Amino acid sequence: MTTPVYDTLRLYITGTHFYVHPEDPLVKEILLIDRVSGNISLVKEETSRFIPGHAIQRLIYGIMGVVRLLAGPYLVVITERVKVGEIDGHNIWKVGATEIFSYLRIIRHLDDQQLQDNDSYYSMIDMILQENSFYFSSSYDLTHTMQRYHNASSEFELMGLLERADQRFVWNSGLLRDLASHGGLHRYLLPVMCGFVSIRSCSVGGRRFVWALVSRLAWLRAGARYYMRGLDQDGNAANYVETEQIVEYSRNCCSFVQTRGSIPLYWSQCPNLWYKPVPLLADPEDQTAGFGRHFDEQFYRYGKQTIVNLVDNKGKEKILNGAFERTVERSRNKYPGLSYEYFDFHKECSQLRWGRLSILIDRLEPQRLSHGYFHVTRDGTHVRKQTGVFRTNCIDCLDRTNVVQSLVAKRSLAQQLVALGVISEFGVVDELEEMDRVYKSVWADNADTCARHYTGTGALKTDYTRTGKRTVLGALKDGWNSSIRYYKNNFTDGYKQDAIDLFLGNYVVTGTEGVGNVPSPLRSAPTRLQVILPLLLIVSLAVLIVIFLLPSSDLRLQYGHVLFWTLIIVSSVYLILRNGYEFVDRPRLVIRPELNVVV
DSSP: OOOOOOSOEEEEEOSSEEEEEESOTTOOOEEEEETTTOOEEEEOOOHHHHSOTTOEEEEESOEEEEEEETTEEEEEEEEEEEEEEEETTEEEEEEEEEEEEESOSOOTTSOHHHHHHHHHHHHHHHHHHTTSOEEEOSSSOTTSOHHHHHTSOHHHHHSOHHHHSOGGGOTTTTTTHHHHTSTTOGGGOOOOEEEEEEEEEEEETTEEEEEEEEEEEOSTTOOOGGGSOSBOTTOOBTTOEEEEEEEEETTEEEEEEEEEOSOSSSEEOOOOSSSSOOOEEOOHHHHHHHHHHHHHHHHHHHSEEEEEEOOOSSTTHHHHHHHHHHHHHHHTTTOTTEEEEEOOHHHHTGGGOGGGHHHHHHHHHHHHHHHOOEEEOTTSOEEEOOOEEEEEEOSSSSHHHHHHHHHHHHHHHHHHHHHHTSOSSTTOGGGOHHHHHHHHHHHHHHHHHHHHHHHSSOOSSHHHHHHSSOOHHHHHHHHHHHHHHHHHHHHTHHHHHHHHHHHHTSSOOOTTTTSTTOOOTTOOOOOHHHHHHHHHHHHHHHHHHHHHHSOOSOHHHHHHHHHHHHHHHHHHHHHHHHTGGGTSOOOOSOOOGGGGOOO
16 A cells, blocks of 8 residues: 655744654654754654744645755745545645745855845746646655556555656656655655646536546656757657546546657757747757657557657648658658658648548547557456557647647547446537536646646637637637747747756756856856847937937938938848847756757
């Protein structure tokens, strides 16, 4: 039987220590953290005898971990939680609010510039914590699919939640590193997942069942849209999400798993002020090796693979589509269980012809039936297993991908409901008005959550996901979201990427930053181009406005001035766009190789 993490704790704060005590009268132990030395220990003592009476108290629901900034370590705890529902009888929670406590009470050892840098680092951590997409359970392994969990050995059951978690989806694994290095603390080590969870109680014909959707976002290549594309050297894909649909009825459970992720090649698409930057690709031989590393992992974890490629076969996406298809062809002999389906989403569904998606879903039906789903009875008997997954991608793996995944999952849901005895006829989910409304709403919420994390806005095309129809109003909303994405991708995503890298431990702050000859990555002087071109543009615009406000009596002279300053403005804009990479907000903490390429 799994030993759960403590569900509720009380944090006591004094000038020298943090005391963490489980809210259980039968537990006679205290987690003690020395705020001065940083030492961590587990003390077997009564609370009233060991903790000073003057200590400040906080009720907390878990420790997310410890992050090190310039001022020293900070303790991150969960102070509010919202119940999402139950899976297999276990409570699933969403992180409602967090607090960050500095170990040090006084930080006079930092100079003014270091204090500013420390505040910047603190704000980065706080920004990620405010993402509103963190979930946890103190007794259920939320990072594993039902099939992985039920296929595990008996020794697996004896492990702590963090130790046995699927580490791809534990977003606070870096924050918990200090605590995890001390033995005996497994009941304080709470794995926290980033993504989306919705659990709904549904009723069909008087039969009530639980329907849940869980999307797990991998952290191994997490980041902002244009700064995190393709694969890393280990084969991890950017924006990789494992989505599991769970149905529970009369203590019998079914689950259906799909995956999505950036096109599994080595490619980059760094922002450069253009609406869609040109993708850059590595050599074909390197692509085959990276593709292989990615699918070796996919086959190991999920079995047979069906690639569903939704990118355009024109414009800038055509470059990626061609390289992807060539790589798939070169790899077919290595992977006999690999199948490939291409669907030019935008071409096929142009002019609001979204009913044509049924063409793709019908083509995928043989693979869906072949892959199957997982079904376990109340006594633990495995009725059937899922033997393969769909791996779907578009350019961002968000909008088009979510639409297709929701349609595939709906057919699987109907099959599962028949198997569980909830309905008697396959394919009637669309006819169940209330169930259909809930289903579409949840999948649209899933799309919005995944999109906000990657792009900063809600998903596009959610009008179709929510209603089953594409509308003019939905297209207008998509245009607005696209404009917001353009701004954020170019002018705020560098900071966001830094925040993600800091939170995940990809960048570790050292106390000597900004001291002596040790530079601070947060400080950099602007280049000449970054100063001169915007200044020239502003001055030119101001002069042109003055010319129109104070017209000259000599029209020929005025026309000459207008023409001259208009040419200066056009030249300035051209040079800014030509050197666009110099003017976007770029990451400063982790400089990845592809970011050194100037488009």
